[in-house]
Amino acid sequence: MIAQTKAPFSAGRQLIRQTxxxxxxxxxxxxxVLTLAALLVLLPLxxxxxxxxxPLADSYKLPPQWLPTDWRWENYLAPFExxxxxxxxxxxxxxxSALTTLGQLITCSMAGYAFARLRFPGRGFLFMFLLxxxxxxxxxxxxxxYLMMAELKLVNTHASLILPGLxxxxxxxxxxxFFKQMPQELFDxxxxxxxxxxxxxxxxxxxxxxxxxxxxxxxxxxxxxxGYFAALIFLTSWEKMTLPQGIALLTGYMNSxxxxxxxxxxxxxxxxxxxxxxxxxxxxxEALTRSGLKG
Amino acid sequence: MLSPKRxxxxxxxxxxxxxxxxxxxxxxxxxxxxxxxxxxxxxxxGDSYYVELDNYSRLLSDSRLRKTYSNTIVFTxxxxxFNAGIGLLLAxxxxxxxxxxxxxxxxxxxxxxxxxxHTYIAVIWQYLYHxxxxxxxxxxxxxxxDPIPWLSHPAWAMAxxxxxxxxxxxxxxxxxxxxxxxxxxxxxxxxAQLDGANERQLFSRITIPLLSPSIFFILVxxxxxxxxxxxxxxxxxxxxxxxxxxxxxxxxxxxxxQRLDFGYAAAISWTLFLVIMAVTLVQFLVSRRWVHYE
Numbered sequence: 001m002i003a004q005t006k007a008p009f010s011a012g013r014q015l016i017r018q019t020x021x022x023x024x025x026x027x028x029x030x031x032x033v034l035t036l037a038a039l040l041v042l043l044p045l046x047x048x049x050x051x052x053x054x055p056l057a058d059s060y061k062l063p064p065q066w067l068p069t070d071w072r073w074e075n076y077l078a079p080f081e082x083x084x085x086x087x088x089x090x091x092x093x094x095x096x097s098a099l100t101t102l103g104q105l106i107t108c109s110m111a112g113y114a115f116a117r118l119r120f121p122g123r124g125f126l127f128m129f130l131l132x133x134x135x136x137x138x139x140x141x142x143x144x145x146y147l148m149m150a151e152l153k154l155v156n157t158h159a160s161l162i163l164p165g166l167x168x169x170x171x172x173x174x175x176x177x178f179f180k181q182m183p184q185e186l187f188d189x190x191x192x193x194x195x196x197x198x199x200x201x202x203x204x205x206x207x208x209x210x211x212x213x214x215x216x217x218x219x220x221x222x223x224x225x226x227g228y229f230a231a232l233i234f235l236t237s238w239e240k241m242t243l244p245q246g247i248a249l250l251t252g253y254m255n256s257x258x259x260x261x262x263x264x265x266x267x268x269x270x271x272x273x274x275x276x277x278x279x280x281x282x283x284x285x286e287a288l289t290r291s292g293l294k295g
Numbered sequence: 296m297l298s299p300k301r302x303x304x305x306x307x308x309x310x311x312x313x314x315x316x317x318x319x320x321x322x323x324x325x326x327x328x329x330x331x332x333x334x335x336x337x338x339x340x341g342d343s344y345y346v347e348l349d350n351y352s353r354l355l356s357d358s359r360l361r362k363t364y365s366n367t368i369v370f371t372x373x374x375x376x377f378n379a380g381i382g383l384l385l386a387x388x389x390x391x392x393x394x395x396x397x398x399x400x401x402x403x404x405x406x407x408x409x410x411x412x413h414t415y416i417a418v419i420w421q422y423l424y425h426x427x428x429x430x431x432x433x434x435x436x437x438x439x440x441d442p443i444p445w446l447s448h449p450a451w452a453m454a455x456x457x458x459x460x461x462x463x464x465x466x467x468x469x470x471x472x473x474x475x476x477x478x479x480x481x482x483x484x485x486x487a488q489l490d491g492a493n494e495r496q497l498f499s500r501i502t503i504p505l506l507s508p509s510i511f512f513i514l515v516x517x518x519x520x521x522x523x524x525x526x527x528x529x530x531x532x533x534x535x536x537x538x539x540x541x542x543x544x545x546x547x548x549x550x551x552x553q554r555l556d557f558g559y560a561a562a563i564s565w566t567l568f569l570v571i572m573a574v575t576l577v578q579f580l581v582s583r584r585w586v587h588y589e
Contacts, residue, residue: 030388037385038404041462045407047430048419060428111314119300120307130314133322137523137571139544140564141325143332143551148325150339167317197306226412228526233552244414248530251418259422266415273410281403284410285470 052263059260079265089246097224103166104220112175130169160234171216178212243269333562350562362538363546371521377461379513382468390476405466417530420459449539452532468513475509507586
């Protein structure tokens with residue numbers, strides 16, 4: 001940490017005492033900048049929330065009311081009563097995100113375990129081969145995947161989104177890191193007891209990999225829940241669409257939808273993310289810092 | 296009965312099998328196939344024709360492609376600069392002495408937008424940016440600024456996209472920089488202070504060099520992400536007005552899935568792939584000059 005005083009050449013004790021001095025202008029500046037930045041980040045979200053509770057007739061009213069004066073919670077029911085099947089969008093997103101996450105937890109933990117804990121010829125090469133493919137942007141592969149799905153008559157089904165999502169190279173990499181950290185003695189002891197590889201994996205490695213599985217689960221679920229590109233390409237009929245598509249529909253052409261209803265819908269879509277964030281913030285922050293993956 | 300060594304190898308292959316099946320079907324095959332398609336005039340219904348390099352020579356004379364590339368580069372330059380710059384500023388301030396509760400509050404506030412879908416953020420900002428009814432212009436009026444045509448004027452639309460992107464993503468840079476700053480040992484600063492270094496010297500001689508791996512990481516990640524920008528723009532401006540904010544990926548999307556010109560779209564996607572690889576490679580080469588690993 002940068003100390004705020006000029007360096008005295010006396011001992012550390014004096015240094016500590018000096019850094020506890022009352023507020024200096026640098027402190028004032030830093031609090032001012034941080035508070036301003038926090039306001040700028042939070043105000044659009046506050047606007048979303050207060051607009052979602054406004055009477056529909058007032059939703060365009062200026063000056064904006066930052067704190068809700070009426071609490072029209074019934075606006076949150078309006079998306080479900082609109083002419084688009086909002087509850088289906090919700091369920092579709094939930095289904096696709098849950099199955100994708102489950103699939104990745106299985107495939108990534110298996111492969112991550114093998115690359116971290118099992119010896120087999122070609123292990124290093126195969127791992128590097130997988131890692132190299134992380135550089136391939138999704139836009140390059142999406143066209144052949146679409147043509148493949150068209151051939152299989154899977155366009156406009158949820159399978160077209162779920163199947164490619166069942167594996168993740170990044171997830172393999174992440175899980176491998178977690179399995180590598182485990183002490184070898186555990187696995188030696190299990191082997192002495194006659195445990196096979198499957199049992200070592202299921203009964204020793206997996207129970208210890210809880211934080212890794214949680215990390216991968218949160219990242220994958222959030223990414224799928226928020227995903228738009230693939231959904232836009234594969235899902236064409238209303239009853240198949242996901243939440244981001246549904247909210248774009250609700251917003252309407254030239255955003256003709258009523259802001260209060262749309263903001264209530266956005267609020268509902270963000271709610272699961274907010275809950276997970278509040279419950280597991282520490283994990284998420286650590287996971288994101290570690291993984292270098294952004295939304 | 297297999298020897299232990301063989302059974303371990305067999306288990307290894309079986310454990311990685313599901314991932315490799317998916318990898319072969321959804322990454323490796325599509326990668327090769329998209330290169331093949333790029334040499335065809337590809338039709339999803341009728342016959343496809345091998346057209347040699349026609350799709351690639353078309354790239355050179357396509358003025359819309361040039362426009363989308365220049366848009367993407369402008370977006371990437373500004374978005375990376377402001378995301379990393381503001382993220383660094385916030386991290387340095389957050390790393391000062393302050394009550395833990397305050398630090399956690401600020402950190403959570405800056406970080407939360409990362410978790411929200413681009414789509415929802417764009418929907419919110421669409422209303423904020425509205426020329427007549429938007430909150431932003433309402434407050435700018437107090438500063439004597441005439442209503443800004445945020446989404447209907449080419450340059451302002453690009454600015455609107457960049458501002459929104461920084462609002463969403465700078466918290467991620469902040470997070471990584473803060474983690475980097477916190478791993479710098481206090482003793483370095485104390486020793487430099489004893490030698491009479493001032494704050495600016497501390498920052499440029501200690502903080503920046505020791506933070507350089509984090510800075511490098513953020514630049515690479517943000518640049519790769521920005522070159523593939525799509526969700527952010529398609530909801531906010533849909534590439535408009537005209538093609539003023541259309542990105543390369545949006546152009547690929549349009550050529551492939553709206554015009555069904557899959558061969559040409561595949562060729563464009565390969566140019567983007569090569570650009571991303573080249574940019575990443577250059578960054579790694581240049582990084583040897585300025586990134587210090589302990």
